[in-house]
Amino acid sequence: MLYFKALKRFCISAAACAAVWGACFPVFAAGESQEVSPEGISPQEVEMIEAVVMHEVGYCSRESMIAVAHVILNRMESPFFPDTVSEVLHQEGQFTAIHNYYDWERPVTPKVKAAVADALEMTDVTGGAFYFYSPRYMKQDYSLRWFQSLETTLIYEGVWYCK
Numbered sequence: 001m002l003y004f005k006a007l008k009r010f011c012i013s014a015a016a017c018a019a020v021w022g023a024c025f026p027v028f029a030a031g032e033s034q035e036v037s038p039e040g041i042s043p044q045e046v047e048m049i050e051a052v053v054m055h056e057v058g059y060c061s062r063e064s065m066i067a068v069a070h071v072i073l074n075r076m077e078s079p080f081f082p083d084t085v086s087e088v089l090h091q092e093g094q095f096t097a098i099h100n101y102y103d104w105e106r107p108v109t110p111k112v113k114a115a116v117a118d119a120l121e122m123t124d125v126t127g128g129a130f131y132f133y134s135p136r137y138m139k140q141d142y143s144l145r146w147f148q149s150l151e152t153t154l155i156y157e158g159v160w161y162c163k
Contacts, residue, residue, distance in 0.1 A: 041120065045085035048101045050108045050116045052089060055097035057159075058112050063125070064157050065115035070124045071132055071161065078130060127153030129161035 041049075049069055057064040072095070075081035075088045082088050089098040100106060126132075131150065136158055138144040150162035 048089050051101035052095055052097045054106050054108045054112045055100040062115045066119040067126050069116050069119035070126045071129050075130050126161045128163050129153045130163045132159050132161045134159050
């Protein structure tokens with residue numbers, strides 16, 4: 001219950017932050033876009049994406065869910081990352097939320113399933129992002145500096161998307 005309260009507080013704070021940043025960064029209109037196709041993605045891999053999205057942003061907005069799903073799909077389409085959803089999600093040090101797929105710590109809600117289904121059918125909304133992070137929850141260390149060195153493609157609900 002404590003985790004849910006903290007997550008809820010994050011989403012409310014993130015929404016307020018989005019209102020401030022909205023004037024500087026148009027929502028879901030940044031950079032290049034690419035078509036994302038569900039072709040070649042198995043039902044099991046869709047469930048994996050759903051589990052990760054649930055764990056990462058499952059209690060936030062539909063737009064946040066779609067953006068996180070697109071980061072996964074963008075990686076799959078990039079020559080710099082593995083070629084399948086499963087390999088992308090299991091890549092060492094990345095998407096530790098994939099463990100939710102195996103233990104169902106937080107069952108996937110119908111809202112998350114619908115958002116992932118929509119993400120699979122629509123154009124990328126992140127401007128080609130491969131990473132996302134929330135500076136608010138990061139220490140001032142190497143990881144934060146590394147993320148800040150990347151090209152920011154979208155800022156939404158306090159989460160920064162970059163490549």
